[in-house]
């Protein structure tokens with residue numbers, strides 16, 4: 001695995017590989033890697049000749065400065081994990097390498113209504129930050145395929161929209177969510193949970209499954225309320241949302257909407273750690 005810290009030599013290196021006919025797969029991350037991240041690398045390796053990853057904790061996508069400050073950093077073990085997974089190229093840039101003109105100088109993206117729903121509603125500015133960093137990284141790496149986790153369901157929709165807006169020749173490939181045995185979705189933020197909190201946090205997946213099992217017999221609002229109350233009783237401090245939504249647009253759906261594929265999405269806090277997860281209901 002070759003490690004780059006600067007954008008220009010990385011672009012040049014990848015461009016040479018591309019010119020030789022290699023397909024380029026890219027899985028960007030914020031580090032504190034777990035098996036979910038590694039599954040993106042593995043997927044890329046089955047489809048692409050060269051797999052590139054990046055580790056960059058992007059300050060512009062954190063609406064809560066404390067969340068940014070406390071974001072786990074495990075760079076040494078991340079490098080070993082990527083190396084073992086067979087990642088070919090790793091990019092670990094500084095903030096000035098990603099935002100050479102300075103933070104706050106990045107463009108604004110017209111994402112439409114998706115930006116105001118769910119994560120967008122509770123984390124204002126988050127998706128603009130995501131688009132800023134993804135746009136810059138795509139410009140540097142220029143992959144043919146971009147690998148993203150379904151765990152961040154709304155992010156996948158937003159990034160597909162970004163790729164469309166920018167008219168880039170990139171396939172965005174969504175990779176299924178990797179979970180702990182308890183059902184808890186793997187997340188870098190899980191490192192901030194105590195052993196007991198980790199057990200309690202499994203209630204999110206339990207409720208997503210409950211919603212899926214009961215989706216035909218109960219109104220959506222009843223299921224959403226039941227799940228939110230259950231989370232609070234299970235030790236969650238606050239629930240931002242439980243939403244049964246149109247899987248394409250994330251607009252709320254009613255129980256009678258026929259033929260529309262749905263997804264259940266949850267965001268909730270254990271202590272000051274915010275967790276998100278989702279489950280497709282109609283597959």
Ligand code: AMP
Pocket residue numbers: 028029030031035036037039040147148149150151152175176177178179185186187188
């Ligand atoms: P992050 O480091 O949290 O920005 O995540 C980097 C990439 O890994 C994103 O595309 C995430 O959706 C994906 N990812 C995070 N957690 C998981 C998981 N449990 N399973 C699969 N992919 C994941």
